[in-house]
Amino acid sequence: MTIQDNCKKNYVANLNNNYITKVLATGPVLEAQRATFSNLFTQSFSHAYRDLQLDLFDLPQEQTLSSYLEHSFNATWSLIQSGKLQLWVEVSRDSSELVVGFICVQTKDDICYIEQFVVHPDFQRIKIGSNLIKAVEERYRLIWLHTRHINEVAISFYTRNGFIRSDADDGDMAYPIEFPSRSSKTFMLMKKVIS
Numbered sequence: 569m570t571i572q573d574n575c576k577k578n579y580v581a582n583l584n585n586n587y588i589t590k591v592l593a594t595g596p597v598l599e600a601q602r603a604t605f606s607n608l609f610t611q612s613f614s615h616a617y618r619d620l621q622l623d624l625f626d627l628p629q630e631q632t633l634s635s636y637l638e639h640s641f642n643a644t645w646s647l648i649q650s651g652k653l654q655l656w657v658e659v660s661r662d663s664s665e666l667v668v669g670f671i672c673v674q675t676k677d678d679i680c681y682i683e684q685f686v687v688h689p690d691f692q693r694i695k696i697g698s699n700l701i702k703a704v705e706e707r708y709r710l711i712w713l714h715t716r717h718i719n720e721v722a723i724s725f726y727t728r729n730g731f732i733r734s735d736a737d738d739g740d741m742a743y744p745i746e747f748p749s750r751s752s753k754t755f756m757l758m759k760k761v762i763s
Contacts, residue, residue, distance in 0.1 A: 598655075602645060604667055605655075608688055609641045610634070615689040620718055644672055644684050653683055656703060658696055669696045673704060674747060680704060681747040682713040685722075701729050709762050712743055714755040723756065731758040 617633060627636055647653040658669040669687040673680045682704070687697045704711055713731070715722045734743075734757050743757065750757070 599649070601667075605645070605670060606638075606641050608667055608670065609644075609684070609686050610637050611689055612686040613637050613640075616719060616721060640684075647674075647683065648672060656700065658700055669700055671700045671704065675708070676744045676746055678708050679710045679712070679744060680708040681744075682711065683748065685713070697725060698729060705760070705762050711760045711762070712747060713758050714748070714750040715758060716754060717756050723758075726758050726760075729760070731760045733757070734759040 614633065614637065627633075644653065648655050653672045653674055656671050656673070657667050659667055667688075668691040670684075671682060671686070672684040673682055675681075685697070685700070687700075701711075711731075712734075713726070715726060717723075743759075
């Protein structure tokens with residue numbers, strides 16, 4: 569049994585505990601963990617898109633999925649290091665070195681935007697993602713995100729967790745202009761209102 573198998577088994581047995589750590593400090597300590605987050609990001613998205621055709625991504629002709637993911641991670645990491653995004657991680661109870669998921673959020677008052685949401689493929693479907701969403705729900709009254717139309721697994725996950733498809737302007741819950749815009753041809757805008 570690998571360390572991941574052992575940690576996964578123990579994590580499932582302890583789902584009621586809170587494993588969210590909000591990483592506040594940027595700098596050398598966080599930078600030392602860059603490779604861990606980069607690998608997790610690449611593994612998760614490669615797994616999610618493994619059966620999809622690359623032409624569905626609208627990538628430039630020379631770009632591969634791997635180079636696209638590397639570019640996406642680097643852009644996200646720059647935003648984390650600049651302080652524009654908060655990075656929250658979920659670690660295994662048995663090994664705080666084993667990051668099993670993370671979420672990056674941009675905030676404005678009591679509203680947030682989920683920029684990136686990643687769960688290690690070996691730890692999916694055991695409430696890691698739901699726990700990360702719950703941690704965000706405890707702090708914000710409105711959560712926005714974009715997900716690709718082709719990512720049916722993500723759409724299903726978000727729907728099960730109370731997100732609905734939305735337009736950018738839903739009356740008093742308008743999508744803040746400070747948050748990223750995405751092509752509606754490629755991405756679906758979703759939101760969750762916390763009551």
